[in-house]
Amino acid sequence: MSTPGARRRNTAPPREDVLAAAMEMIAERGLEKLTMAALGREVGMSSGHLLYYFHSKDELLLRTLEWSEGRLGVERGRLLTRPGPARDRLDAYVDLYVPDGHRDPHWTLWLEVWNRSQNAADEARDRQAAIEGAWHRDLVALLAEGVSRGEFRPVDPDRFASRLRALLDGFAIHVAIGLRGTDRGRVLGHVREFLDESLAGGG
DSSP states (O other), X not given: OOOHHHHHHHSOOOHHHHHHHHHHHHHHHOXXXXXXXXXXXXXXXXXXXXXXXXSSHHHHHHHHHHHHHXXXXXXXXXXXXXXXXXXXXXXXXXXXXXXXXXXXXXXXXXXXXXXXXXXXXXXXXHHHHHHHHHHHHHHHHHHHHHHHTTSSOOOOHHHHHHHHHHHHHHHHHHHHHTOTTOOHHHHHHHHHXXXXXXXXXXX
């Protein structure tokens, strides 16, 4: 019969704890330091045990991104359903979308998953598309609300959302990689100026 201590050593931590530890490692040490062996040491598991659960580093990264996006989705939902003008909530959406700065861990992870997606299986690409789709649907709904209330000029919400997210992605990549002249504050200023020019004229 195994002892209580042996049972504790052999019990794997909850999967969410492993994903949270992976995200923390990216934030503190950078993505290049996130290996199965290093993560295993962090959570008290062998790299083989981690591979049993996640099958590959690609799957670990995608699961970690999905976990992080789930948390962001809760925050996004809270921001977008609060009372107040649609434009204020649109600014909050943009603020949540744009990285905090150079090497923002969530965007560092996104960039790596995007890079690996070139050779990813259809199932993994579908899961990435689901994450993108959640951001898009929320933005479309917010734009449609602003148009219907007369706060925004009558744009096509779906088409405008596609263009705005492409603009945000471009700026976000610049911030995340630390491109000179594109710090977070400057980017937010550019986006707000674009929204002022593009959506003014409602009501």
